[in-house]
Amino acid sequence: MTISSIQVCRPRYRLLSAGQIDRIHTATLQLLETVGVSIRHQGARDMLAGAGCRVRNDKTVLIPAQLVADAIQSAPSEVVIYNRLGEKALHLEGRRIHFGPGTDLARVCDLDTGRLRTSTLKDVQAAVRIADALPEIDFIASYVIPNDSPPHLLYLDAFKVQLEHSTKPILFTAAGLEDIRSITEMAVAVAGSRDNLRRKPFVIHYSEPLSPLVHNTGAVEKLLFSADHHIPVIYTPGIMSGATGPVTLAGALVMGNAEALSGLVIHQLRSKGAPIISGIGMAVMDMARSTCIYGCPESRLILSACADLYHHYGVPVWGTAGVTDANCLDLQAGMEWGDSLLLNAMAGVNLIHDVGYMGQGLVGHPAALVVCDEIISYTRRMMRGFILDDAHVDLDAIGRVGAGGSFLSTRQTARLFKSEHWYPNLCNRDSVGAWQKNGSQDMAARAVEKARDILRIPPVEAIEASLQKELDNIRSRAEKS
Numbered sequence: 001m002t003i004s005s006i007q008v009c010r011p012r013y014r015l016l017s018a019g020q021i022d023r024i025h026t027a028t029l030q031l032l033e034t035v036g037v038s039i040r041h042q043g044a045r046d047m048l049a050g051a052g053c054r055v056r057n058d059k060t061v062l063i064p065a066q067l068v069a070d071a072i073q074s075a076p077s078e079v080v081i082y083n084r085l086g087e088k089a090l091h092l093e094g095r096r097i098h099f100g101p102g103t104d105l106a107r108v109c110d111l112d113t114g115r116l117r118t119s120t121l122k123d124v125q126a127a128v129r130i131a132d133a134l135p136e137i138d139f140i141a142s143y144v145i146p147n148d149s150p151p152h153l154l155y156l157d158a159f160k161v162q163l164e165h166s167t168k169p170i171l172f173t174a175a176g177l178e179d180i181r182s183i184t185e186m187a188v189a190v191a192g193s194r195d196n197l198r199r200k201p202f203v204i205h206y207s208e209p210l211s212p213l214v215h216n217t218g219a220v221e222k223l224l225f226s227a228d229h230h231i232p233v234i235y236t237p238g239i240m241s242g243a244t245g246p247v248t249l250a251g252a253l254v255m256g257n258a259e260a261l262s263g264l265v266i267h268q269l270r271s272k273g274a275p276i277i278s279g280i281g282m283a284v285m286d287m288a289r290s291t292c293i294y295g296c297p298e299s300r301l302i303l304s305a306c307a308d309l310y311h312h313y314g315v316p317v318w319g320t321a322g323v324t325d326a327n328c329l330d331l332q333a334g335m336e337w338g339d340s341l342l343l344n345a346m347a348g349v350n351l352i353h354d355v356g357y358m359g360q361g362l363v364g365h366p367a368a369l370v371v372c373d374e375i376i377s378y379t380r381r382m383m384r385g386f387i388l389d390d391a392h393v394d395l396d397a398i399g400r401v402g403a404g405g406s407f408l409s410t411r412q413t414a415r416l417f418k419s420e421h422w423y424p425n426l427c428n429r430d431s432v433g434a435w436q437k438n439g440s441q442d443m444a445a446r447a448v449e450k451a452r453d454i455l456r457i458p459p460v461e462a463i464e465a466s467l468q469k470e471l472d473n474i475r476s477r478a479e480k481s
Helices: 018-034 042-050 065-074 121-133 151-165 177-191 194-199 217-229 249-270 297-313 331-347 366-384 395-401 411-420 432-437 443-456 465-480
Strands: 007-009 037-039 060-062 079-082 088-092 107-109 116-118 170-172 203-207 233-235 238-241 281-286 291-293 318-320 351-353 386-388
Touching: 018 060, 018 065, 018 249, 018 297, 037 042, 037 249, 042 060, 042 217, 042 249, 065 249, 107 366, 121 151, 121 366, 121 443, 151 170, 151 177, 151 465, 177 194, 177 203, 177 217, 177 465, 194 217, 203 217, 217 233, 217 249, 233 249, 238 249, 249 281, 249 297, 281 297, 281 318, 297 318, 297 331, 318 331, 331 351, 331 366, 366 443
Parallel strands: 170 203, 203 233, 238 281, 318 351
Antiparallel strands: 007 386, 037 060, 079 088, 107 116, 281 291
């Protein structure tokens, strides 16, 4: 028996059938045409009215199906993000997957004391340095909020620190229009010109509508600014099922899709072909505790369905994974991080963020990034699958060893063991005796130690002195204004 061609056996996960996608899309169009969305931005309402939408006196806009179809058609099917060295780093299309942290945790577990405290600008720097050093983290974000910065400079200070300590692509948020202007000014300074930034963007802006079915002024201003300047933007709802969205997953999916697609319409009407990454984010309300739950299976189902929808649309898709509701590095955290990362990867989510999130999206831990980096490495090995061809089956090699023999000393083993088998950086593979001799550490303790080791290395300044002065001046102007 021979295998005539090389085949790669990879895991793949699809939740929705073609008929189910059609049903969800049809319900979404009906919702947009009959219920509509509230748009609190006058310019966006006027633009939509001019394109054929009905605008009611209460600022509700009814969007016809053809506008949605046009927006899906004009949105790019791939978005390429570069690093600051001008090298391609993220290729957002099809089922390609990329991982990185989020932007807005307000508390952090102190790496030295183990206690929870309010996060600071130093914690942003620590997270950036750790994420920059971890090989499986494809892009960086502030991870935590610098609560010691002036309130109107939180996001600008966080962005500046990221520029100063990493060359990886940056996912950023902004409080409002003035914020995103100053952040873009810094990005242009680093890129050398607006044209350079447009040709090789190394930043992605993240903004959200307000569920249920509201596009508030600030979110739309940032969406339009991104469209005007071709800043790649993620514009996706953050629904809490049972509170700001329907308790049924089907209802939440349709409503979230209406919010996302109406944002896509606004964005593409403003600038046809401008880069955008879309999708639907959903958590659930725990009715017994009144908490917003990130690590639940319902979120995984919605994000899997969302991936199927946006693969069908041909629009790059965003999602959250590496998230847990645990408040410390425990078994729950590992379970929820692992399940979410593997399922998002198998669903083909292009940009996977919030890696290392804890405590219902409120708590960070530097070692959480280290643990998730290991899980992502494991996940990527799973997604690589295995090669099925004559050379890898190699019946001759099996025959040469024969019954009762050993493959340990064969040339095939020496040649292929590194490519066929995954080797961890953090997981334990020592025997019980060796593990005890080495201190009986668990994975959490090893992750804490690795995070400390990274931070012991003197920080690399990623910005030249002349450029550093320009960034400082932009920050000073923003502080005064």
